[in-house]
Amino acid sequence: MHMLLTHYDEKKHLKDTFEEGRREGMEEGIEKKLKEQIQKKLSKGKTITEIAEELEEEVSVIERLAGR
Numbered sequence: 117m118h119m120l121l122t123h124y125d126e127k128k129h130l131k132d133t134f135e136e137g138r139r140e141g142m143e144e145g146i147e148k149k150l151k152e153q154i155q156k157k158l159s160k161g162k163t164i165t166e167i168a169e170e171l172e173e174e175v176s177v178i179e180r181l182a183g184r
Contacts, residue, residue, distance in 0.1 A: 147181065154182050 150171065157167045164182065168175045 150177075151181050154178060158182065 150173070153171060154167055157170065162170075164175055164178050164184070167173075167182075168178045171178070
C-alpha cells in the first residue's frame, strides 16, 4: 500500500486517461462515419458485399455496422 501511494504520478495518470479517451473518441467517430456511409450506400441499393469492397472493410464489419 505504501509503495502505491509513494509512486503515484498524477500527471502521468491524467495524461494516460486523456489519451485513452481521445483514442476511444476517434474510434467512435470513425465507426459513426462508416455507419453513415453504409446507410447511404444501402439506400442506393448496394449490397453488403459491394459496400465492403468499396469501403475496403470485411463483410462481417459492414454487416455489424449495418445492424444485420
